[in-house]
Amino acid sequence: MADFGGDDTEAFRGEARTWLEANFPEALKANPAAQMAAAMGGKESPEAKLWRERMGERGWGTPTWPAEYGGGGLSRPQARVLAEEMARIGARNPIGGMGVMMFGPTLIEYGTEELKRQHLPGIIKGEVRWCQGYSEPGSGSDLASLQTRAEDKGDHYRVNGQKIWTSGANLADWCFCLVRTDTAKKHEGISFLLINMRTAGVEVRPILLINGTSPFCETFFTDVVVPKNQLFGPLNGGWTVAKRLLQFERDNISAGLGGGSIGAPVQALTVETAAKDYVGLDETGRLSDTDFRRRVTEHLMEVHSFQLTVRRAADEARSNQGPSAATSIMKYAGAKVAQDRNELIVEALGANGLGWEGEAYSGPELAAVRTWLRSKGNSIEGGTSEINLNVVSKRVLGLPDPK
Ligand SMILES: Cc1cc2nc3c(=O)[nH]c(=O)nc-3n(C[C@H](O)[C@H](O)[C@H](O)COP(=O)(O)OP(=O)(O)OC[C@H]3O[C@@H](n4cnc5c(N)ncnc54)[C@H](O)[C@@H]3O)c2cc1C
The missing domain is CATH 1.10.540 (Butyryl-Coa Dehydrogenase, subunit A; domain 1)
Structure with a gap:
């Protein structure tokens, strides 16, 4: 009811x-x-x-x-x-x-009872951390070209290959991972495996990101033994599960991008506070720089309409079958909103927005610069803006593939 x-x-x-x-x-x-x-x-x-x-x-x-x-x-x-x-x-x-954000909702929809009982409680209690083994060197936007191989060895799969940009792999307990189980077919040769990161042969090397942190990694698999009961979804049917998970990912990323930048825990400076404190107000209490005032106003209107749209889309998704290809619209728009916000904050800071470290800059100023740098990745992670526009044109608008 x-x-x-x-x-x-x-x-x-x-x-x-x-x-x-x-x-x-x-x-x-x-x-x-x-x-x-x-x-x-x-x-x-x-x-x-x-x-x-x-x-x-x-x-x-x-x-x-x-x-x-x-x-x-x-x-x-x-x-x-x-x-x-x-x-x-x-x-x-x-x-x-x-x-x-990603694996749990997909597991609830597609998982066997055995896999749900094994993996959901740890996620629900916040005790088990997961990472996403999708991208590979040479397989990002064209994800289905991935090469990490899982060979059938009777009672287990043997996995060899490399993933890249694996966020949080250095902290993760488990990885939901796309592997090739049939080399003759592209999309229909991919399976979805759940890999315990403590298994012998799993090696993680952090990559330094532009903002000075190392949130993502290269992940290597060398003769990694994965029990057969950790196959999630049908053998060679992992692509369907993978696409569904991407919808949950884009849904969550866009909701996060509307309110604060993904990857930055808490933003100390907002557009409003940065503008008031660093650009200054005129005698009537308005921002003194008219051009900046116009751009801040436009941005705040865009944020407001974006947040309303995300909320409406979430309500619609709940009354249908969960998130759909329309999440690509939100991911595209959310990345733009987040990047515009960070550009405006750093612009408002002026010379105070040039700091990397040191006492000449306050903590919030330094955080604003690093958040601005981190926001460059917002239009790449979870599918680039160009790829999301392709999804919108094909799956939402029903336009044909370009010749
Ligand atoms: C902060 C961050 C975190 C990430 N975390 C993870 C993670 O946890 N797990 C994971 O698996 N991956 C992760 N990624 C990787 C991310 O999913 C990929 O970077 C992304 O899918 C793009 O792939 P690529 O880097 O190989 O670029 P490419 O696919 O090589 O694209 C390069 C450029 O070409 C454009 N392009 C490519 N194909 C087309 C096309 N058909 N039409 C139009 N333009 C095109 C792209 O838009 C892009 O501008 C993360 C990335 C970032 C930045």
Whole structure:
């Protein structure tokens, strides 16, 4: 039966409020970054660990996932109420990462009972970290040309090959990985394997990113033994599963890009604060630089309409079959919004937006520069803007392939 909210949902508000008041560590209130440390791959304080464990136990880090695997089992309206109640007290969801955003939803849709029982509880509790083994040197946009080979060895697959740009591979416990199981066919020769990163033969080398961090890696597989029960989806049928996962990925990335840059934990400077503090206001309280004022206004209008569209698309997706190819529109637009935001912030900072390190610059100024550099990747990760435009033209608008 459709759940449109109402009395039950409001009753749930009381339950959520009581539970949050009793379980959210007060000390974390002023520190959203600390609350999400584990999900962002950082070091967790004792309070943050406690908060993650409590939310994981309750299943509210994945509020709408099925209760039978440990998820919250909440309806959409209840999940919205939970989010409102958390926002009211400054609580952030401490459970995230690729397991929650990409692999988990795909596993719920396509997984066998055995794989769901094995992998969902660890994701729900925020105890197991996942990374994405899709891209290879030479296989990015043309992902289906991937060469990492999985050979059938009777009771297991033997995997050899290399992945690249594997975000968080150095911290991950497991990798959802695309491998070639048939060399005669392209798309129909790909399978989806779940690989334990602690297996012998898995080697990870971090790559330094332009903003000075190493969030992604080269990942090498040399004679890695993967039990056959870790095949997810049909043999040689991994491409369909992979595409579905990409829709969840683009859906999540675009939602994140609307509010803050992906890869930057918490943005200290917003366009508004940077403009007011660094460009300055005239006697009527408006930004003194008229051209900059016009561009900031245009940007804020675009952000607002983008966020409304993301929300509407999410509501539509829930009443249909989850995210669709239209997520490519959101990923494209979200990357642009995020990159425009970071350009405006750095421009507002002027000479203060040129710092890399040192005491001449404040912490928020240095963070703004690194976030701006990181935002260059927003139009590449999860499928480039050009590829997303191709998806929109083909799958959303139904246009023919260019000759
Ligand atoms: C921050 C970040 C994190 C990432 N994390 C991961 C991860 O965790 N796991 C993972 O597997 N991958 C990850 N990636 C890799 C990402 O998915 C690829 O970089 C992306 O798919 C592009 O592939 P490529 O780099 O090989 O570029 P290429 O495919 O070589 O593309 C180069 C350029 O050509 C354009 N181009 C290519 N084909 C076409 C076409 N048909 N039509 C029009 N233009 C085209 C592209 O748009 C791009 O501008 C990450 C990338 C970044 C930047």
